[in-house]
Amino acid sequence: QVPLQHGAHRIGKRTDADMNRWRDYGLGEFIHMGLYSILGGDYNSMHYDGAAEWIRSWNKLPHEVYDNLYKKFDPKNFDPEVWARMAKNMGVRYVTITTKHHDGFCLWPSKYTDFNITKTPYKKDMIGPLVKAFDQAGIDVYLYFSVMDWHQADWRYDLKTVADSVAFNRFKTFTKNQLTELLTLYPQTKGLWFDGTWDNSWKKSGAFSDSLDQYLKKIHPGLIIGSRLRADDYGNRHFDANGHLMGDYEQGWERKIPSDYTATRGNDWDCIMTIPQNGWGYSKTWMGHWKTPYELIEMLAKCVSLDGNFVVNFGPKGDGTFRKKELQTADSIGAWMKVNHEAIYNAGYLNWTKQDWGYYTRSRKDGKIYMIVFNVPINGALKVSPAKKEHIKKAYLLQDNKTLHVEALDGNDVFIQLEQKNQQEPFVIVLETGQGGQAVEGENKHV
Numbered sequence: 412q413v414p415l416q417h418g419a420h421r422i423g424k425r426t427d428a429d430m431n432r433w434r435d436y437g438l439g440e441f442i443h444m445g446l447y448s449i450l451g452g453d454y455n456s457m458h459y460d461g462a463a464e465w466i467r468s469w470n471k472l473p474h475e476v477y478d479n480l481y482k483k484f485d486p487k488n489f490d491p492e493v494w495a496r497m498a499k500n501m502g503v504r505y506v507t508i509t510t511k512h513h514d515g516f517c518l519w520p521s522k523y524t525d526f527n528i529t530k531t532p533y534k535k536d537m538i539g540p541l542v543k544a545f546d547q548a549g550i551d552v553y554l555y556f557s558v559m560d561w562h563q564a565d566w567r568y569d570l571k572t573v574a575d576s577v578a579f580n581r582f583k584t585f586t587k588n589q590l591t592e593l594l595t596l597y598p599q600t601k602g603l604w605f606d607g608t609w610d611n612s613w614k615k616s617g618a619f620s621d622s623l624d625q626y627l628k629k630i631h632p633g634l635i636i637g638s639r640l641r642a643d644d645y646g647n648r649h650f651d652a653n654g655h656l657m658g659d660y661e662q663g664w665e666r667k668i669p670s671d672y673t674a675t676r677g678n679d680w681d682c683i684m685t686i687p688q689n690g691w692g693y694s695k696t697w698m699g700h701w702k703t704p705y706e707l708i709e710m711l712a713k714c715v716s717l718d719g720n721f722v723v724n725f726g727p728k729g730d731g732t733f734r735k736k737e738l739q740t741a742d743s744i745g746a747w748m749k750v751n752h753e754a755i756y757n758a759g760y761l762n763w764t765k766q767d768w769g770y771y772t773r774s775r776k777d778g779k780i781y782m783i784v785f786n787v788p789i790n791g792a793l794k795v796s797p798a799k800k801e802h803i804k805k806a807y808l809l810q811d812n813k814t815l816h817v818e819a820l821d822g823n824d825v826f827i828q829l830e831q832k833n834q835q836e837p838f839v840i841v842l843e844t845g846q847g848g849q850a851v852e853g854e855n856k857h858v
């Protein structure tokens with residue numbers, strides 16, 4: 412064990428009510444809105460093929476052109492109720508909204524920089540109305556905040572000179588002031604989603620990141636902060652020099668999902684995912700593959716089966732509306748969730764052997780076991796190998812309570828026989844288990 416001042420202060424999961432609520436969300440939504448939403452990935456009829464919210468870093472776009480976009484920022488068709496209703500219909504239980512991305516533009520009336528929404532034609536605060544609308548819809552709100560801030564003269568990528576450190580100390584104070592302002596203005600906020608903390612300047616600020624984390628939790632008890640905020644005494648991020656997670660959940664799964672339970676190291680975690688291959692802010696032309704609702708539902712099932720949450724990102728247009736494809740995606744996921752949410756909400760990992768047909772989840776409320784089926788084998792027989800001493804008593808379809816035939820195999824293995832294979836959608840089978848004797852008789856008992 413390496414002695415650390417600014418490593419993990421807690422080993423293992425947070426188990427308070429706020430974190431238990433976070434753990435049970437299952438499905439979330441991310442929203443990226445900012446000046447980049449105006450350009451939609453294009454400039455001077457050229458398309459930037461990087462992530463649309465990074466267009467300011469494109470050498471074809473002068474910084475001063477980008478930084479003057481605030482003069483055009485006017486989401487005329489923005490309606491927070493519409494955003495909240497869309498999220499509700501999709502079945503998300505938490506939403507993370509960008510307050511300030513790497514470009515430094517603030518969607519709230521910050522008194523620490525003029526580079527904020529009050530200086531735009533739109534003038535009004537967007538964060539307040541969004542927090543209120545989502546809160547009223549019963550959706551928990553988290554605020555995305557980028558530490559890296561390209562607009563601030565005191566931002567530094569690295570600390571090479573004394574002058575760098577003097578400037579960066581001013582920047583740290585600015586950062587702490589803005590975060591205090593956000594938690595004071597929007598007390599309903601359940602957590603902060605930090606980004607832009609991978610540069611050396613921040614890696615060398617482990618002590619500050621530790622004190623900032625503690626300060627924010629002191630002024631806002633219960634606040635949830637992931638592992639992307641802190642660095643330890645040696646600049647390690649997410650996991651300290653002793654391999655312990657620094658943060659309330661692992662926040663490294665950006666556009667990727669753990670391969671298996673071992674890869675989660677038994678921590679809380681969530682995966683944030685773009686619908687296009689990459690790109691979080693609105694992009695007029697989505698390059699490459701556009702994930703279907705089916706693919707997103709499979710990712711959701713996989714995340715929940717590995718004790719994580721799955722968060723789908725949406726990038727509204729500069730006028731404050733969502734593109735049709737995103738609305739349709741939210742709708743399709745919502746329709747599936749309406750029927751199958753029992754297998755997603757308050758559910759998590761089950762230590763049974765993973766089978767090819769899909770994913771198990773187990774309810775943290777009543778221990779009920781769910782099979783989320785994506786791949787039906789040609790013979791329609793779904794193999795289930797329960798853990799030792801667990802026996803399948805009954806199997807039925809969640810959507811219509813139809814009991815399915817269960818055939819006993821060796822030990823406590825069974826086949827669950829599907830009649831017909833005309834499922835077009837992923838579906839859920841509920842398993843009732845018990846200890847002791849096999850409830851279901853094998854057809855061909857071999858004596």
Ligand SMILES: C[C@@H]1N[C@@H](C(=O)NCc2ccccc2)[C@H](O)[C@@H]1O
Binds near residue numbers: 464465606609683691
């Ligand atoms: C949530 C996303 N994070 C921002 C980003 O810069 N990601 C690039 C990145 C991804 C993983 C490690 C370091 C940097 C993207 O612009 C989105 O805001």
